[in-house]
Amino acid sequence: MKRVLLPEKKYAGYIFDLDGTLVDSMPLHYKAWRLALEKAGAPYEAFLPEEFYSCGGKSARDVVLYICEKYGVVMDPDAVSEDKRATYLNLLEREGVTPIPETVDFVRSLGDGAPVAIATGSMMPGARMTLKSAGIEGLFPLVVTPEDVAHGKPAPDMFLLAAERLGASPGDCVVFEDAEPGIQAAAAAGMECVRVETPPEYLTRI
Known part of the structure; x- marks a missing residue:
């Protein structure tokens, strides 16, 4: 199953959910x-x-x-x-957990210093440990969590803050998300969204 249809368009900011989008931690x-x-x-x-x-x-x-x-x-x-x-x-x-190759390889393809950020529902300690366990902590110097905003997903606050910290306007950003609250948050933020699919077998695996 192909989990994501990668965008060909260039953006001023690339914002990623963490769990289920970059890492198979769900x-x-x-x-x-x-x-x-x-x-x-x-x-x-x-x-x-x-x-x-x-x-x-x-x-x-x-x-x-x-x-x-x-x-x-x-x-x-x-x-x-x-x-x-x-x-x-x-x-x-x-x-431990493993990275999701399609999205992580895409991040690496953007090159060093690319305008990438994470906006996750996890708190910072868990987010950092998840990234470290998956071996990708060095890819994301900017991580936004619910601790940083007044309202979490499906409100747009985290995505808007990530865009601000990237120095990009919301309309020039794309969000990668696997779950409906995050997809709703991206729409509320005025950002395009790429859906990362959840394999059907996950519902039985867990």
Whole structure:
């Protein structure tokens, strides 16, 4: 399965989501979510694989709030999201992740000093460790996380901030995304978007 149709047009800024776009880390994130949610008392039917992927790119705190509202459960969004992050980092250290060749090779093809940035729903420690585990931390000197903005995806804040830090106007930027919240955020930011497809087998793999 070809996961991405690469653009031929040149842009002033190239902004990438991280998990599921540059790195095959979504199955590991899902495992961390299942463990954290079970510990917090969420019902098993909350956040099954398709729903998990539909929330890709959202901050962990926003995901917990979404689950609480949809399933009528009471959980501390800060405590659960922190537990999920810690669980993910432990899994990452033990199991590791791999880069997605199509997007990472494209970044390398842009050359040294290219106007590239990451805008991810992960917090900075997790983002940095994910990049390091995949062996691509040197490709992205600019990383924007939910800590940097008032609103995470699907709001456009992270993409707009990434463009600003790249010195590019939003209309001259392209976003690479695998999940609907990020695609919505790119549209809200006035940016073109390249979708990175999720292989169908991932829904059964996780």
